[in-house]
Amino acid sequence: MQSMPQLGVGTFRLEDDVARKTVTDALSIGFCHIDTAQFYGNEEAIGDAIQTAGINREELFVTTKVWHDHLDQGSFIPSVHESLNKLKMAYVDLLLIHWPSPNDHIPMENYLASLKQAKEEGLTRHIGVSNFTMAQIDKAVEILGEGEILTNQIELHPFMQNRQVVEHCKEKGISVTAYMPFAVGKVMKNDELLNIAAAHGANPAQVVLAWMDAKGIHAIPSSTNKDHLQANFDYTQVRLSDEDIQRIDDLDNGERIVSPDFGPKWD
Structure with missing residues (x-):
């Protein structure tokens, strides 16, 4: 069973031919983790690209996420089947709760039971959460037991390092x-990151990925x-010093980019 690769390809805001081409390019470069979601509206295009690439399913790691409209018990599992139909797959490798239920409209016990059911039915190999706070993580572990949640997918970049949640x-x-x-391209313009990158003959994106790798963050x-995808894939050529890592650590200023009105009360 493929474990979650350190680096994957996000597909938020990519639609139709753009999504197809991006995933096709990524797979040809050597990426094997593709991340999508019901909300992105591109599962079908991604499924097409994966099928056309003809890569052995076992060599891929595919993540999708259940949107909060589908957290009730009546629509959770049907929505996962719909995702799998669009992706043209019998299972995903990782199924996430995209956002906790807004204002706990649906009790966490209910939708995490459905998430576990999806795993038990073989619709996904791993389960996890996204945008969960520390208190929500505690509650989720209490409900599911230790060792069930593979990952918490959160906004994280040099300017918002979310250290408490990571720890x-x-x-x-x-x-x-x-x-x-x-940080939607902001790292490419940051002087500190540009200086570190120049010293390594790299670009700031590669520096950030090397920094995350050093921290054990996927x-x-x-x-x-495609050139940027290739550069991202090649980030492992960058070897940061402890001083480099400290300089990036010091960029943290709590600048959050994603905070929808239905999001939780952040830590």
């Missing part, structure tokens, strides 16, 4: 996956440019 997840044996690791950056 808390690690204590619970839960990995952290960073979405928006490049990353799913998004790019529609």
Whole structure:
């Protein structure tokens, strides 16, 4: 069974031909983790790209997420079947709760029971959560038991390092996956990151991915440019010093990019 790769490809905001081309390019470069979600509306295009690539299913790691409209017990499992039909797969490798139920409209016990059911029925190999706070992680572990939650996918980049949540997840044996690791392109313009990158003959995106790797944080950056995808894939050529890592640690200023009105009360 494929374990979650350190680096994946995010597909938020990628639609139709753009999503198809991006995933096709990523797979041809050597990426094997593709991250999508019901909410992105691109599961079908991604399924097409994966099928056309002709890569052995066992060599891939595919993540999708259940949107909060489908957290009630009547629509949770049917929505997962719909995702699998669109992806043209018998199972995903990782199924996440995309956001906790807004204002606990649906009790966590209910939708986590459905999440566990999806795993028991073989619809997914692993289960996890996304955008969960420390208190929500505690409650989820209480409901599901230790060792069930593979990851908590959260916004994380040099300017918002979410350290408390990262530490808390690690204590619970839960990995952290960073979405928006490049802070929607802001890392490419940051002087400190540009200086570190120049010293390594790299670009700031590669530096950020190397920094996350050093921290044991998975990353799913998004790019529609094949050269950028290739550069992201090649980040392992960058070897950061302890001083480099400290300089990046010091960029944290709590700048949150994603905070919808239905989101939880952040830590």
